[in-house]
Amino acid sequence: MAEADASAADSSAPAPGPRTDTRGIVDAAGLFARVDFRRVAPGAAVLRPYVEQYWLIDWDLTQPYASHVVPHPSVNVVFQALPGQEPFAEVAGIGLELFTQKLEGAGRVCGVKFRPGGFRPFAPSAPVSAWTGRRLLPLDEVFGEVPDGALDAVLAPDDEHARVAALDAFLLSVGPTPDPQADLAMALAERIGTDREIRRVGDFAQAEGMSVRALQRLFSTYVGVGPKWLILRHRIHEALERAESDAEVDWADLAATLGYADQAHLIRDFTATVGVPPTAYAPH
Numbered sequence: 001m002a003e004a005d006a007s008a009a010d011s012s013a014p015a016p017g018p019r020t021d022t023r024g025i026v027d028a029a030g031l032f033a034r035v036d037f038r039r040v041a042p043g044a045a046v047l048r049p050y051v052e053q054y055w056l057i058d059w060d061l062t063q064p065y066a067s068h069v070v071p072h073p074s075v076n077v078v079f080q081a082l083p084g085q086e087p088f089a090e091v092a093g094i095g096l097e098l099f100t101q102k103l104e105g106a107g108r109v110c111g112v113k114f115r116p117g118g119f120r121p122f123a124p125s126a127p128v129s130a131w132t133g134r135r136l137l138p139l140d141e142v143f144g145e146v147p148d149g150a151l152d153a154v155l156a157p158d159d160e161h162a163r164v165a166a167l168d169a170f171l172l173s174v175g176p177t178p179d180p181q182a183d184l185a186m187a188l189a190e191r192i193g194t195d196r197e198i199r200r201v202g203d204f205a206q207a208e209g210m211s212v213r214a215l216q217r218l219f220s221t222y223v224g225v226g227p228k229w230l231i232l233r234h235r236i237h238e239a240l241e242r243a244e245s246d247a248e249v250d251w252a253d254l255a256a257t258l259g260y261a262d263q264a265h266l267i268r269d270f271t272a273t274v275g276v277p278p279t280a281y282a283p284h
Contacts, residue, residue: 015115017041018053023237026068026098026274028244035059035103038160044168049186050118050176054167056160057109064104070240070273071095073189073223073230075119075131077112077139077170079154087155091123091142093131094224098275110154110163112171116193116230117185117222122175128224143174185222188215192230199259201227235259236273239266243278251278 018039022028031037039053052074076092083105120128123142131142139146150173153166188208191198198204204227205215219227235258242249255266270278 015048016052021241022244023241024070024072026070026240026244030065031067034061034065040160040164042168042171043161043164044172047168047171047176050115050121050182051171052113052115052118054164055109055111055113056163057111058107059103060106061104064102067101067103069095069099069101070233070236071097071099072113072237073116073225073233075114075128075224077114079110079151081108081155083107087151088137089139089151089154090135090137091131091139093128093134093136096133096225098273108155110167112167115186116189116224117182117187119224120222121177121179121182122171124177124179127221129220132224146170147173181218182222185218188218188227189223189230192227193234196257196259198231201231232269233273235266236270239270239278240274243270249278 018041020039025031036056036058038056040056041053042048042051071094073094075094077089078092079087079089081087114122119131125142125144136142139150147170150166150170154163154170157163157166192204201215202212205212208215210218216226219225219230223230225233238258239254242254251266252263255261255263258266260266260269267277
């Protein structure tokens with residue numbers, strides 16, 4: 001474990017900024033044509049090692065639209081103002097299945113997307129796996145006492161900077177609690193997400209100087225899913241992105257690139273996750 005600890009993220013290093021790709025979003029072009037979607041970094045530097053981005057969405061639609069997302073291995077805190085409902089906020093644990101949200105009328109959502117492994121310093125009372133596959137409200141179920149007025153402070157302003165400041169204030173009111181194990185979990189999860197050569201949990205654990213069981217315990221406690229799930233989900237995200245952008249994907253070649261035994265295994269995993277085979281998302 002000492003070798004693995006030495007590889008944990010250096011908290012003094014600048015954290016990567018918000019994502020700029022569309023991985024996980026099914027029909028990204030269709031969604032972006034209908035909503036005002038922005039991804040911004042937290043304003044408070046102390047939050048950036050833990051939070052990948054804030055995501056802000058506003059819409060005013062004449063026709064309903066169903067958005068679909070293959071969830072990332074991230075916990076989200078989501079503040080929502082939807083037509084015909086009282087505003088509310090919830091903690092969304094890592095989603096295991098395709099997420100679908102019907103958008104209609106005029107609405108607003110302000111979300112906090114934590115880095116894989118970055119949520120527990122804000123809610124250390126339970127392992128992150130306790131929230132996996134669940135959507136919990138009110139927020140005090142997860143965080144304990146939540147400041148009065150936090151919901152209105154986030155959702156009411158039209159000014160984007162005011163919303164970011166309100167999200168900062170909310171997060172700073174509940175954490176973070178420094179935790180070297182969280183730093184380690186974030187570093188390892190980031191490595192899985194960026195290194196295509198990581199294909200087997202046993203090989204990865206050995207390279208990090210850990211046992212498979214210790215790695216799995218760390219991920220259950222801090223990430224919310226196991227390292228094998230993470231590897232598979234990143235494969236599907238890449239396959240989905242390729243399917244949407246390239247009408248002539250060589251699926252056998254892509255399967256080999258992603259570490260699948262053959263094309264059939266990739267198509268099986270893709271179809272099980274997204275609900276239809278990859279050719280359904282090839283541009284026409």
